[in-house]
Amino acid sequence: MEEIKGAIALIGYGLAAIGPGIGIGIVVGNAIQAMARQPEAAGLARTTMFLGIAFTEALALIGFVLFFIA
Amino acid sequence: MDPLILASECDPAKEIICAPTNVIELFQFDEALFSIGPMDFTRTVILTFLAMFIVIGLLYFAFRTPRVVPTKFGAAMESLVLFVRDDVAKGTIGPDGIKYAPYLLSMFLFILVANLFEVTPFINFPLTSRMAIPLFLAVLTWVIFVFVGFKKNGISYLTGIIWPKSVPVALRWLVGLIEFFSTFLLRPITLAVRLFANLVAGHLMLTLLLGSGWIFMSAIGDIGIRSIIGLPWFVFGLGIFVFELVVAVLQAYIFTLLSAVYIQTSVHPEH
Amino acid sequence: MFELFYALEEAAEESSGIDLLLPETSELIAGILAFSIIFLVVWKFALPKLSQILEARQQAITGQLTEAESAKKEAESLLDDYKEQVAGARKEANQIVDDARQSGEALRTDIVAKADAEAAEIAEKARKEASAERERAASRIRDEVAALSLDVAQKVVAGTVDEGAQRDLVARYIDDLGGMG
Numbered sequence: 289m290e291e292i293k294g295a296i297a298l299i300g301y302g303l304a305a306i307g308p309g310i311g312i313g314i315v316v317g318n319a320i321q322a323m324a325r326q327p328e329a330a331g332l333a334r335t336t337m338f339l340g341i342a343f344t345e346a347l348a349l350i351g352f353v354l355f356f357i358a
Numbered sequence: 359m360d361p362l363i364l365a366s367e368c369d370p371a372k373e374i375i376c377a378p379t380n381v382i383e384l385f386q387f388d389e390a391l392f393s394i395g396p397m398d399f400t401r402t403v404i405l406t407f408l409a410m411f412i413v414i415g416l417l418y419f420a421f422r423t424p425r426v427v428p429t430k431f432g433a434a435m436e437s438l439v440l441f442v443r444d445d446v447a448k449g450t451i452g453p454d455g456i457k458y459a460p461y462l463l464s465m466f467l468f469i470l471v472a473n474l475f476e477v478t479p480f481i482n483f484p485l486t487s488r489m490a491i492p493l494f495l496a497v498l499t500w501v502i503f504v505f506v507g508f509k510k511n512g513i514s515y516l517t518g519i520i521w522p523k524s525v526p527v528a529l530r531w532l533v534g535l536i537e538f539f540s541t542f543l544l545r546p547i548t549l550a551v552r553l554f555a556n557l558v559a560g561h562l563m564l565t566l567l568l569g570s571g572w573i574f575m576s577a578i579g580d581i582g583i584r585s586i587i588g589l590p591w592f593v594f595g596l597g598i599f600v601f602e603l604v605v606a607v608l609q610a611y612i613f614t615l616l617s618a619v620y621i622q623t624s625v626h627p628e629h
Numbered sequence: 630m631f632e633l634f635y636a637l638e639e640a641a642e643e644s645s646g647i648d649l650l651l652p653e654t655s656e657l658i659a660g661i662l663a664f665s666i667i668f669l670v671v672w673k674f675a676l677p678k679l680s681q682i683l684e685a686r687q688q689a690i691t692g693q694l695t696e697a698e699s700a701k702k703e704a705e706s707l708l709d710d711y712k713e714q715v716a717g718a719r720k721e722a723n724q725i726v727d728d729a730r731q732s733g734e735a736l737r738t739d740i741v742a743k744a745d746a747e748a749a750e751i752a753e754k755a756r757k758e759a760s761a762e763r764e765r766a767a768s769r770i771r772d773e774v775a776a777l778s779l780d781v782a783q784k785v786v787a788g789t790v791d792e793g794a795q796r797d798l799v800a801r802y803i804d805d806l807g808g809m810g
Contacts, residue, residue: 335450335619342616343540346548352555353547356650382649396654403659410663414670421678426689428682439679460672468667490652491660558649 297355304351311344368570370577374587376570384565385487385558402488409471409485416467442466442614450618451625458621461502465495466614469553473606476561477599484606487557489550492613496550499617504542507624515624549616556609560602567595 319337323330368376378384390398397403420435428436446466447459472491476484486492507515519541520534574581574588652660784798 331445331449335615338612338615339619342548342552342612342619345552346540346544349548349551349555350544353551353650357647385649390655397658398653398655400653400655402653402656406656406659406663410667413667417670417675421675421682424678424682424685426686436679436682439675443676443679460668460676463676464664464668464671467671468664488653488656489650490656491664493652494657494660494664554650 301351301355304354305348308344308346308348312341315340315344368573370574370587371581371584375566375591376573377566381562384562401483402485402490405475405481405483405485406472406491409468409475412471413464413467439463446611446614446618450615451622454625455618455622458502458618461498462614462618465499465617466610469495469613470607470610473557473610474603476557476564476606477603482564484557484561486553486609487561489554492550492553495613495617496546499549499620500542500546503545503617503620503624506621510625545620549613549620553609553613556605560598560605563598564595564602567591567598571595 315337319333319340322333326333367378370376390400391404392399416435420432425432442463443456443459447455447462449455451458469486469491472485475481476487511518519537521530522533522537525533568591571588571592574585575592578585781802784802
């Protein structure tokens, strides 16, 4: 490749998505384990799971915003 | 509308997928159909009012006449409303969550209809892929949970966040700083951007895939066998279509649930 | 898919991406207006109406349940009444049948006794008649025999003289007997 085209912001967004991707995987995986172990607490686990996803996802979303701003 | 933008810039004989040079065009309908004072009635504005009328119509026709045995439509609306009222509002916030049920319910229905416009034939445009509605609702949620936090807990709401008692003293300033930014800055931004980004991505994929498929396959007279390129795009686009149906409902639910959770953390900050 | 990324990248280069993140004023006004109206409808109409519907449904169901309960009780008391009546009727019927059987029995013994008595009377009468007849027959025979013996004795006395006459006499007597027979 003699020439590399593209915006550096794209790479930035790609990097920003790695961590949250892994993090959401861990959150959901553990939430499913919790629900499987205690199905009667599934509602609580689900709410907490979404909350955890929201916190984890924030980084990817900031990356998304920065991609547009850059 | 969107395929027209795509087709005007696409040469099916050379490219393998049709994408406009500027994807922002897919989300902007700046030309006002008519204006009243400062209000420009663009397509998005008119769709916003259409969504409003749909929500009101759904509620009106579902609950107009009380029935002991509800119709199918009435039962569906009832279970939807009761889900938001009992599971989301009361289930998350607690018994006094019933106070926030009107807010959460109107938010949920509005976002749901606005999202489902993405997969509605002849509309094909999610209102929430424009920043106005997500940002307004996120800011409203922010105002509510900050107001409720100060009203219920006084100044200890703020000190509890920036000087958390449950953390070792050495780390308090760091955790407090993170918590402060996370609560007062990141919560509303991420709440708005999550919804917005999901719908932007969904609309982009649907438009590019289905639009490309349609352009390639309808150009079969000009480009011959090359139009077969459009088929996988189209099939992939149909898969994404079903996926976006799920995303539209899920994002409305998540937005509502997170609003409820944020309000709950202000009502009972120690949890 | 690279074309898509080129497109995104060119969009970024034109730095109009930030436009997408900022709300249009008219859209914001429209969103606020629409949401306010939806909120009013939900707050003032939908949720109170739904509570009212649920309340009415609960009341209707409880009302129907109590109604069904009272109807069931009524039906049960009615059933008890009927059972009582049926039991009474059966008892009465048994009574009637018993009475009838008793009177029938009485009648039967009565009739049998009467018939026995009648039969005995008839038999008695017949016997008396028969014995009277026999008596009469016997007396007539006795009279007959006496007359005959007298006759014979006269004839014997008159005919002693002659052996042949005697034999004649006997033969005549036998003839007489045969003529009488």
